[in-house]
Amino acid sequence: MRYLGCHLSAASGFAAAVDTAKSIGANTFAFFTRNPRGSKAKAEDAADAALAMDKLGNYGFGPLVAHGAYTMNLCTADADARAFAADILADDLRRMAALPGNLYNFHPGSHVGQGEEAGIGYIVDALKKAIAPGYPVTVLLETMAGKGSEIGGSFESLRAIIDGVGSNDIGVCLDTCHVYDAGYDIVNDLEGVLQEFDRVIGLHWLKALHLNDSKNPFASHKDRHECIGKGSLGLETFRAIVNHPALQGLPMILETPNELAGYQKEIELLNSL
Ligand code: FE
Ligand code: FE
Ligand code: ZN
Secondary structure (H helix, E strand, O other): OOOEEOOOOOOOOOHHHHHHHHHHHOOOOEOEEOOOOOOOOOOOOOHHHHHHHHHHHOOOOOOOEEEEEOOOOOOOHHHHHHHHHHHHHHHHHHOOOOOOOOOOEEEOOOOOOOOOOHHHHHHHHHHHHHHOOOOOOOOEEEOOOOOOEEOOOOOHHHHHHHHHOOOOOEEEEEEEHHHHHHHHOOOHHHHHHHHHHHHHHOOHHHHEEEEEEEEEOOOOOOEEEEEOOOOOOHHHHHHHHHHEEEEOOOOEEOOOOOOOOHHHHHHHHHHHO
């Protein structure tokens, strides 16, 4: 099964977002759990979440891939800011439990000069505190472009977080723009990169993908998303990805610079490959 979707607003509720996704030919989607550039979250609505769960089942959707706020840096240098970020993570996970069986993805964080090892330690601490045993949502670490002091630009750093947390309720979301910008050549050697992912992390930890072309060249460590087929990855790379046997059944989310109509066209394009 191929699950394709895009980022959608959940401002009018999850159930409405499921219908919007269906209307553009998507069978999964992503949404921000709170203001992506701030920390404010909307009021919880259990009836809406239950209705959304019904619709997801009835429509045969794949898992949703929620996204944590960009501002949530679990390994920032200031202890108070770090504790605030950890509280935000815990609150996000508590809220996400209303949508059991789905996925929650976030950016591991930037260590801002403290070093990767210290940063990974803080991320692990926050995750251990936030994930209770039997938690119904899988928490995903996103592969990052390695911009500045970003953690997650190497498969090894994600492996270290997974090992540190020691839970099965965790996984990885592979962002195509980010890994290419980070120096994993999925254009010329997708097979080799997936083998490397398998060797370092293990492919069974891969639970979702973000499908984005890149505005920048290989290994640029930049992180600027481009529309599918219009950047340095190119359409053939996406043809290989959406048809790769190891990636079947994983939700694939577009985070390209588009409005709804543009996303609909990209989903049609990817489905035609
Ligand atoms: Fe992201
Ligand atoms: Fe992403
Ligand atoms: Zn990005």
